Amino acid sequence: MGDLVANVLYWLPTALMTLVTCVTIFIAVGLAQGFFRNSLLSLSWRNILFFTAMSSRQKQLLASMQAEELVEAALRSAGWKHVFLRRRVPVQRLGHNREIDVVAVGPVVLVVEVKHWRGQVWSNGSRWFQLPDNSKRALEFEDILEDNLVKAAALRRFIENDRRIPLSDHHMPGNHRSPTEEGDITQDKSRGHGTWYTDRRVHKQCGEFVLPVVVFTNPAVVLDPSTVKQKERVFSLASFQLFAEQLMQEMRGPLVRGGRPWGRLAQRLRSILLGSVQRPSAISIHVEERVAAAVETMRTWDMIYLHSGRLIHGDVTELHLSSIKLWIERKHILDVEVWWFDGFIGLLRGLWEGSGGMVRVRFDAAQRLLMGRDEIAIPIAPRNLKHMTANDRLVVKTAGSRVTVTVALADVCRLRFSHHMEDSHI
Structure with a gap:
């Protein structure tokens, strides 16, 4: 036994030296022959973009998107299972889609407008004002509130008209109901089909199961106590989480109840939000699942996060894979996934495969039939700085404008595509 240990200790340095020498020779030959060129170029370009500073406008956009994710986290902490971000709902009266920041489906449907404002905020009737800290002009x-009410009503029409999911609160509060609406409601109730709103003039009726709320997420915001805080359905992030938790506890029964020290405050917030109107029973679990499935497949923005931290959101229109000479329209793409080889193991894999990462593209039924496969996965080609057309790239129509931008896949850290086409192609 002693001789074996002595032999191992004697030959171990030699073996390690031989291994290091072989690896060094392999790397030297690979560098000389250009075997590792693509992977090293990709790694270098990612590091360059990582240290590229974003503009103030890009930082502001990213902060506003992260604020919506804060609201999502608050809702999930409060016990809400179905939370969706940036859903786009058609508003027939306006003739185009409107974006809802956060939709939470539970005992009721919460339509959340997220504001990441800072500084002083006050209102004068229907006009709202913000005075940022670094500005002297409001x-x-x-x-x-009015704008979010329109979006909440549009969401309800989408749920009931488009997806044919009846909500059981037939009573519509307010005096804005037209004779046409009365007839439609009565007729549809007699058929047992729920409430279908066919009158386009009813653009501000969202019922008692769809609640529009406004949440200010920035800790640096100062809400005017005499105007903003007196309005219904306006919260800070902390008070909103408190309200959402209490709402879930009270409308889903004793299974989620618990002794909370802030119960009285939550009850007060609920009374402020709901007023003196007696609420009907909550949405059933079955209807909740159906509504959540419908909202999940609503159209949202395609989110593109670059290595620099910059966010580009809009509608991807085309995908060009120049490395394999393939061009695909967005309507034939279900999803695109980008992942990079990170860490020491990732570096070794990148050197072995000759690329810094991979891209996977999932096709719709028509494209699957054409190509004979469900998806493709290819290495991400290095960035070509001289000719954008030589890169694997995305063409994006940016949100809120008609401007299109071209983004090289080598610049993309991660992607989040809208899944509104999943139910129609799978």
């Missing part, structure tokens, strides 16, 4: 905005 900014004026449209009525946030």
Whole structure:
């Protein structure tokens, strides 16, 4: 036994030296022959973009998107299972889609407008004002509550009209109901089909199961106590989480109840939100699942996060894979996934495969039939700085404008595509 240990200790340095020498020779030959060129170029370009500073406008956009994710986290902490971000709902009266920041489906449907404002915020009737900390001039905005009410009503029409999921609160509060609406409601109730809103003039009726709320997420915001805080359905992030938790506890029964020290405050917030109107029973679990499935397949923005931290969101229109000479329209793409080889193991894999990462593209039924496969996965080609057309790239129509931008896949850290086509192609 002693001789074996002595032999191992004698030959171990020699073996390690031989291994290091072989690896060094292998790397030297690979560098000389250009075997590792693509992977090293990709790694270098990612590091360059990582240290590229974003503009103030890009930082502001990213912060606003992260604020929506904060609201999502608050809702999930409060016990809400179905939470969706940036859903786009058609508003027939306007003739185009409107974006809802956060939709939470539970005992009721919460339509959340997220504001990441900082500084002082006050209102004068239907006009809202913000005075940022670094400005002496106040900014004026449209009525946030009224705008969110229109989007909430549009979401309800989508749920009931488009997806044919009846909500059981037939009573519609307010005096805005037209004779046509009364007839439609009565007729449809007699058929047992729920409430279908066919009158386009009813653009601000969202019922008692769809609640529009506004949440200010920035800790640096100062809400005017005499105007903003007196309005219904306006919260800070902390008070909103408290309200959402109490709402879930009270409307889903004793299974989720618990002794909370802030119960009285939550009850007060609920009474402020709901007023003196007696609420009907909550949405059933079965209907909740159906509504959540419908909202999940609503169209949202395609989110593109670059290595620099910059966010580009909009509608991807085309995917060009120049490395394999393939061009695909967005309507034939279900999803695109980008992943990079990170860490020491990732570096070794990148050197072995000759690439810094991979891209996987999933096709719709028509494209699957054409190509004879469900998806493709190819290495991400290094960035070509001289000719954008030589890169694997995405063409994106940016949100809120008609401007299109071209993004090289080598610049992309991760992607999040809209899954509104999943149910129609799978």
